[in-house]
Amino acid sequence: MGTNEIISTIIAEFSYALYGSIIVGALCAFLGVYIVAKRVVFLGAVLTQVSVLGLAITFLPFMMVSHTVGSLAVTILSVIILSRLLTGKKIPKDAVLGFVFVFSIAARILIMQKTPKVEVSEIENLLRGDILFVTPELFYMMLGVFVAALAVHGSFFKEFTYISFDAETARTQGFSANFWEMLFYIIAAIVIAVATHMVGDIFVFGFLVVPPLAAMLLVKRVKSIFLLSFFIGALAPVFGLFLAFKFDFPASPTIVAVASAVLILAWVLNVLRHR
Amino acid sequence: MTPLIEFQNAALGYGRKMVLQNISFTINAGDYFGMVGPNGAGKTTLLRVILGTLKPLSGEVKIHAHATEPLRFGYVPQRDTIDYIMPYTAQEVVMMGRYRQIGIFHKPQKHDRDIVLESLQHVDIADLRDWPFKDLSGGQKQRVLIARALASKPAVLILDEPTNGMDLSSRIAILELIHKLHEQDRLTVIFVTHLLDDVANYVKRVAIVEWNFFQVGEIDDVLTEKNLSSLYQMPVQVTHIDGSKVILAGGPRGN
Numbered sequence: 051m052g053t054n055e056i057i058s059t060i061i062a063e064f065s066y067a068l069y070g071s072i073i074v075g076a077l078c079a080f081l082g083v084y085i086v087a088k089r090v091v092f093l094g095a096v097l098t099q100v101s102v103l104g105l106a107i108t109f110l111p112f113m114m115v116s117h118t119v120g121s122l123a124v125t126i127l128s129v130i131i132l133s134r135l136l137t138g139k140k141i142p143k144d145a146v147l148g149f150v151f152v153f154s155i156a157a158r159i160l161i162m163q164k165t166p167k168v169e170v171s172e173i174e175n176l177l178r179g180d181i182l183f184v185t186p187e188l189f190y191m192m193l194g195v196f197v198a199a200l201a202v203h204g205s206f207f208k209e210f211t212y213i214s215f216d217a218e219t220a221r222t223q224g225f226s227a228n229f230w231e232m233l234f235y236i237i238a239a240i241v242i243a244v245a246t247h248m249v250g251d252i253f254v255f256g257f258l259v260v261p262p263l264a265a266m267l268l269v270k271r272v273k274s275i276f277l278l279s280f281f282i283g284a285l286a287p288v289f290g291l292f293l294a295f296k297f298d299f300p301a302s303p304t305i306v307a308v309a310s311a312v313l314i315l316a317w318v319l320n321v322l323r324h325r
Numbered sequence: 326m327t328p329l330i331e332f333q334n335a336a337l338g339y340g341r342k343m344v345l346q347n348i349s350f351t352i353n354a355g356d357y358f359g360m361v362g363p364n365g366a367g368k369t370t371l372l373r374v375i376l377g378t379l380k381p382l383s384g385e386v387k388i389h390a391h392a393t394e395p396l397r398f399g400y401v402p403q404r405d406t407i408d409y410i411m412p413y414t415a416q417e418v419v420m421m422g423r424y425r426q427i428g429i430f431h432k433p434q435k436h437d438r439d440i441v442l443e444s445l446q447h448v449d450i451a452d453l454r455d456w457p458f459k460d461l462s463g464g465q466k467q468r469v470l471i472a473r474a475l476a477s478k479p480a481v482l483i484l485d486e487p488t489n490g491m492d493l494s495s496r497i498a499i500l501e502l503i504h505k506l507h508e509q510d511r512l513t514v515i516f517v518t519h520l521l522d523d524v525a526n527y528v529k530r531v532a533i534v535e536w537n538f539f540q541v542g543e544i545d546d547v548l549t550e551k552n553l554s555s556l557y558q559m560p561v562q563v564t565h566i567d568g569s570k571v572i573l574a575g576g577p578r579g580n
Contacts, residue, residue, distance in 0.1 A: 087411045205430060212421050216407050222376040222400040223425040223477065270412050270457065 056295045064291070066184040071253070071287035071305060073196045074245045078254055079261035079283025080203070081238055083276050086262045087214050093132070094242070094258040096147045098251040099154040101125045101243040106158040109165040118191065118247055125243040129235045181249045181291075181301040188248050195244050199237050210234060211272065249302060256306035257283050264309070264316040282312055327354040328389060329396055329481060329513060330375055335384030337370045343382065344370045350532060350541040352515065354480075357507045359524030359544070360517045362534030368517050371534065372485060375515070376400060399479030401470045403486045409459035415469045416441050416454040422476035444472040448502060464495030471502065481513040482506060488523055500527055521548070525570040548572065 051059070060068050085094050104124030108117045115123070128150065135146045203210060209230050212220045217227040245254045265279035290305025297304075330352040338344040345367040352358050360368050373379035374386055376398055388396050399422070422444070423437045433441075445451040448468040453461065458469055467487055474482055484503065488496040504527050507514045516528055524531055525548055532541045533556065540547060540556075548570065553561035560575035 087408070089408070089410070208421075208424055208427070208432075209429070211411075212424055215411065215413060215418075215421070216402065218406055219400050219402050219421075219473075220424075221378050222398060223422075225425070266410075272411050272413055272417065275411070 066189040070184040075287045076284035078257035079279040082258035082262040096151045097242045098255045100128045101246040103154040106161045121243040125239040129239040253302040260309040264313040267316040267320040331387040333385040335381040357529045359528035359531040399474030399482045401484040412457040419473045422473035444476040483515045
């Protein structure tokens, strides 16, 4: 296929995939700046696996809830439980996260083995998300999450950044660090749950980490980091989808590879700038 | 003297863990109050109760209103509790001190930016306002954090280990700056440190916070050879060099 033909095919036949991956990429990249700044990158990985487990649970014969509701419920519940476990001092935080991570994967595999509904490979595809077959319902739900998450973050940007930078002092000024932290993680849980259902865990986790890191290397102002990360997150899926069609690659890994190429380029530029 | 903070037979701690008990003292308006003790003895617990982020287990702690509004604290945390991964500029950090006054849903206005600049000028680092906070020296970082506390227009300035990890010249400069804020601006200052030397020549009243021991008094009454030798179970000498108080502790070699 020629370049024009690929572009027209993507726009005409895979518009939900294109626009869906753009909004997921941009939103995950924006939230990812906080995830990286708070040094809770592993939490991002854990929540993507928890949301996949939530999806898997909906395949059990006695579960009568939709995939999205199941994924959202399990992810939000996990965030609430984790917020309690991660503030304790008896067990190391990374050990708690490691446990939830491996438990989510193991439980998902066990559930899949016992589900009679359809072939395991089909379930695996659904669990992993498939960009090319995004449904209009899922796209519009993601669009709603995108608008709501950005509206909350736009309205409370100074509160979120203050808590992220220095929660102790913010608390002395009357800000409830627990409230703002919980609000942040619940928004992150909703975004991750819906986005993972839509585009898969590799895409979501990749965009929570890679564009923020690239932006941090390229610009030196906090607002610029958020903006640049957002735009890398929005543009990488466009080029990634194009390359996936051009070379017949799977879409999600190609999109993450494009974002990773931007990160490597940013790192090289950063090294050259400081020589 | 107007009392601002009053502890009346308070017990402090976390859950069932008691850290300090039978604590009674008052901090008055215009005080320069030091809290000295080793790490883990309860200084931070005391601070949290004063700042209102921890409730006493028993007893009473009164935080009196200042003029018509609740007592406003300007808190300067330990520098190492802040994560420097994001490149906030010095003035962005100081602006955080205004967030409470700016309020939810509102953005900083010219009035807030003026106060931020004024605060930076007050601690002599206005020229560093566009520098990334994380790239500043320890002393400069401390000045930014003090400016942030001042930007909130506090009645009481609380500093937690402000000279920790500083070289001698930076340490003296910060001690002099805090002294200036107390003397010139008439700020009530609470200074928390594990170094007796930091408070010996600056504060007016001091609390010694040790394991199972709490003593409050005028600096000259508390920092006596007899009292300190008894407290630390070693010979302690309090002498003066060029008008400054110097505390010397005798070690096992009998010096």
